[in-house]
Amino acid sequence: MMVMASPIREYILALGAAIVCTALCFALSPLVALTDLVMVYLVGTLAVALRGRRGPAVLSSFLGVLCFDFFFVPPRYTLHVESSEYLVTFLVMLAVALTISHLTLRVRTQAEAAKRSEVAAETERLRSSLLSAVSHELKTPLTAILGSADSLMRASAPGGGHWRELLENIREEAERLTRLVHNLVETTRLESGKARLRKEPYPIEDVVGTALERLEKSLAGRPVRTSLPETLPLVPLDPALMELVFVNLVDNAIRHAPGMTPIEISARALDAALEVSVTDRGPGLAPEHIGHVFEKFYRADPAGGGAGLGLAICKAVVEAHDGAIAARNRSEGGALFVLTLPRS
Amino acid sequence: MMERAKCILIVDDEKAIQRFLRASLEEAGFETVEASTGRAALDLSVVRRPDVVLLDLGLPDMDGLDVLKRLREWTSVPIIILSVRGEESDKIAGLDLGADDYLTKPFGVEELLARIRVVLRHVERAREDAEPVYRHEDLRIDLVARRIWLGKKEVRLSPLQYTLLSSLVRNAGRVVSQRQLLKEIWPDGGNTPEALRILVHQTRHRIERDPVRPRHLKTEPAVGYRLEAPEE
Numbered sequence: 001m002m003v004m005a006s007p008i009r010e011y012i013l014a015l016g017a018a019i020v021c022t023a024l025c026f027a028l029s030p031l032v033a034l035t036d037l038v039m040v041y042l043v044g045t046l047a048v049a050l051r052g053r054r055g056p057a058v059l060s061s062f063l064g065v066l067c068f069d070f071f072f073v074p075p076r077y078t079l080h081v082e083s084s085e086y087l088v089t090f091l092v093m094l095a096v097a098l099t100i101s102h103l104t105l106r107v108r109t110q111a112e113a114a115k116r117s118e119v120a121a122e123t124e125r126l127r128s129s130l131l132s133a134v135s136h137e138l139k140t141p142l143t144a145i146l147g148s149a150d151s152l153m154r155a156s157a158p159g160g161g162h163w164r165e166l167l168e169n170i171r172e173e174a175e176r177l178t179r180l181v182h183n184l185v186e187t188t189r190l191e192s193g194k195a196r197l198r199k200e201p202y203p204i205e206d207v208v209g210t211a212l213e214r215l216e217k218s219l220a221g222r223p224v225r226t227s228l229p230e231t232l233p234l235v236p237l238d239p240a241l242m243e244l245v246f247v248n249l250v251d252n253a254i255r256h257a258p259g260m261t262p263i264e265i266s267a268r269a270l271d272a273a274l275e276v277s278v279t280d281r282g283p284g285l286a287p288e289h290i291g292h293v294f295e296k297f298y299r300a301d302p303a304g305g306g307a308g309l310g311l312a313i314c315k316a317v318v319e320a321h322d323g324a325i326a327a328r329n330r331s332e333g334g335a336l337f338v339l340t341l342p343r344s
Numbered sequence: 345m346m347e348r349a350k351c352i353l354i355v356d357d358e359k360a361i362q363r364f365l366r367a368s369l370e371e372a373g374f375e376t377v378e379a380s381t382g383r384a385a386l387d388l389s390v391v392r393r394p395d396v397v398l399l400d401l402g403l404p405d406m407d408g409l410d411v412l413k414r415l416r417e418w419t420s421v422p423i424i425i426l427s428v429r430g431e432e433s434d435k436i437a438g439l440d441l442g443a444d445d446y447l448t449k450p451f452g453v454e455e456l457l458a459r460i461r462v463v464l465r466h467v468e469r470a471r472e473d474a475e476p477v478y479r480h481e482d483l484r485i486d487l488v489a490r491r492i493w494l495g496k497k498e499v500r501l502s503p504l505q506y507t508l509l510s511s512l513v514r515n516a517g518r519v520v521s522q523r524q525l526l527k528e529i530w531p532d533g534g535n536t537p538e539a540l541r542i543l544v545h546q547t548r549h550r551i552e553r554d555p556v557r558p559r560h561l562k563t564e565p566a567v568g569y570r571l572e573a574p575e576e
Contacts, residue, residue, distance in 0.1 A: 132430065132431075135428065135430055136402065136428055139428045139429075139449055139450065140358050140360075140361065140428075140449070141360060142449075142450050143361055143364075143428075143449040143450035143451070144358065144360035144361050144363070144364050146450040146451075146452070147361070147364040147365070147368065147450065147451070147452070147453065147456075148360075148363075148364045148367070150368075150452045150453045150454075151364055151367050151368040151371065151453050154368070154371065154453055155371060174450070175450075178450055182429065185430065200537065200538065201538050201541075202541060203541060203542070203545045205545065205548075205555060205556050206541065206544075206545065206563055208556055209555075209556050209557060209558060209563060210563050210565050212556070212557055213557070213562070213563075224557070226554070226556040226557075228556055230545075230546075230549050230555070234538070234541075234542070239565060239566065240430075240432075240565060240566060243565065265556075
């Protein structure tokens with residue numbers, strides 16, 4: 001951020017500079033030629049421009065001309081001018097003063113911008129190292145929890161009837177936490193700028209496939225009907241992020257559509273884009289929610305689980321790919337999410 | 345005669361992870377040795393001569409990849425890297441340095457044991473003759489006759505598709521990195537990961553009943569591909 005004094009203080013500074021310059025000129029006037037005093041005022045303007053904004057610098061330019069005229073140009077102590085050649089001096093002085101302030105300000109703005117981008121790069125480095133540390137620190141205990149629960153489930157159950165059920169609970173919730181951590185890490189990665197998108201041409205089938213594989217346990221045998229023709233064009237995408245889109249869309253469908261109702265994923269090629277849709281056979285979206293489902297931390301159904309991050313991430317990722325995503329209800333019932341990704 | 349229990353060296357500085365790994369591995373009949381530093385891992389690998397090394401890359405005293413490099417200077421013991429998601433470049437570097445496979449934290453016990461079984465089987469396979477026929481569910485690949493069946497139907501593949509599949513069969517159950525596949529399929533170079541993705545895509549449409557949810561040829565995101573381990 002640029003450090004800025006309040007404007008009034010800067011104008012007072014401009015006034016002060018004029019007074020100091022005038023005092024200096026009084027001291028110098030017996031020693032140097034009259035026109036050399038112009039230089040003193042120009043230095044004053046330069047000093048103001050180095051410190052402040054355009055307004056005070058311009059004020060200082062005019063004040064310089066006025067003081068020079070009033071105090072030193074004969075007849076002194078009036079604004080009258082004896083010889084018309086001084087008018088030219090004034091004009092040149094004013095032009096030079098204004099140019100100085102303009103250039104100084106520009107140099108300063110550029111220097112500040114450079115510093116800002118340096119700070120931004122440093123912040124970015126910090127953010128990404130923090131991110132990987134947090135991700136690592138959270139995932140390590142989750143690995144131990146998940147693995148231990150899994151290990152116990154494989155061993156014969158010494159406890160009573162609820163033993164397995166509770167272990168299953170530990171495992172499922174640890175998995176959910178893992179997904180949440182992953183969502184948070186990826187959102188942060190995304191918010192840190194487009195530059196980190198690693199786009200390469202991919203068959204959409206590959207990405208949908210890895211997403212479904214990750215959700216294998218949550219799907220628990222629920223049918224997923226896919227219609228992704230072999231001849232679909234490849235689209236440039238960041239596979240890790242785009243996988244996250246499908247994980248979140250399908251996870252959303254799993255949570256909102258009951259039991260074993262099927263989830264459908266289909267895609268078709270448009271002229272300049274690929275259109276992919278994910279639909280479920282659940283209750284669909286309530287009209288008052290449709291406009292908000294992609295908002296961060298918005299939860300249509302607070303009891304439905306989820307942190308309200310999933311769909312927000314979908315939107316952020318798709319938009320980072322210069323695509324678009326929309327939600328609506330199918331006429332036959334159920335929610336429909338359509339995303340389009342540009343083919344190049 | 346009873347076979348000696350296989351010994352697994354666990355290299356991880358997290359107590360909780362060591363405990364869970366020790367419990368699940370001993371339950372499955374393995375013997376375990378633990379190291380929480382790179383230094384200890386190198387020493388123990390000499391003293392105990394483990395049959396498999398599970399290596400976490402984030403160690404307190406040295407870079408896990410350096411441990412891997414030092415091990416590979418003298419031993420071909422199977423090494424499985426343990427790392428979290430998002431550290432794909434480390435996994436690729438590890439595979440390039442000679443690691444046999446990796447596990448992404450968090451992982452389940454089933455997955456852990458499956459990976460260990462696969463690398464152990466590869467060690468045995470290296471001593472004996474390779475199995476000429478690969479079988480997994482409804483897929484059968486005969487490497488001698490160069491013929492492939494999906495259920496009762498014979499599958500026709502292009503030469504490149506067949507090369508891809510045979511490289512994967514040779515490493516069945518293990519991840520094969522993109523770079524390694526590119527080298528094996530196009531030894532003269534000049535091809536891109538994109539060409540490989542298209543080739544995998546086409547091959548899946550021949551050998552998978554549902555290419556979107558492949559049963560045999562799996563994608564390892566950002567790293568490479570894996571053909572599922574054959575049935576015993």
